[in-house]
Amino acid sequence: xxxxxxxxxxxxxxxxxxxxxxxxxxxxxxxxxxxxxxxxxxxxxxxxxxxxxxxxxxxxxxxxxxxxxxxxxxxxxxxxxxxxxxxxxx
Numbered sequence: 907x908x909x910x911x912x913x914x915x916x917x918x919x920x921x922x923x924x925x926x927x928x929x930x931x932x933x934x935x936x937x938x939x940x941x942x943x944x945x946x947x948x949x950x951x952x953x954x955x956x957x958x959x960x961x962x963x964x965x966x967x968x969x970x971x972x973x974x975x976x977x978x979x980x981x982x983x984x985x986x987x988x989x990x991x992x993x994x995x996x
Contacts, residue, residue: 909954909965915985917948919976923987924952926975930968931956 911934913923927934934954956965966989973987 909969910990911952911954911969912988912990913948913950913952913985915947915987917946919980919985920948920950922980923972923976923985926972927952927954927969930972931963932965932968932972 911927913920924934932954933956934952954965954969956963956968969989973989976985976987
């Protein structure tokens with residue numbers, strides 16, 4: 907079952923998070939209708955899955971690594987990133 911990632915933060919950093927997720931081997935489709943912009947803040951919901959080339963890591967580990975890199979680079983308070991299984995988010 908795919909997991910979801912919900913990003914709430916500055917529009918300019920949404921691309922940085924998706925880039926870091928791809929670097930970790932996470933694949934996703936980003937439908938335009940799941941993107942809502944409020945002034946300079948965007949809410950993006952991604953349905954993610956492990957890439958075909960990544961066999962030795964769990965999806966949770968890949969997501970955690972990407973989010974840790976994002977927070978290290980941009981800070982803990984700049985945006986919120988939540989993950990869940992599509993029904994409950996953590």
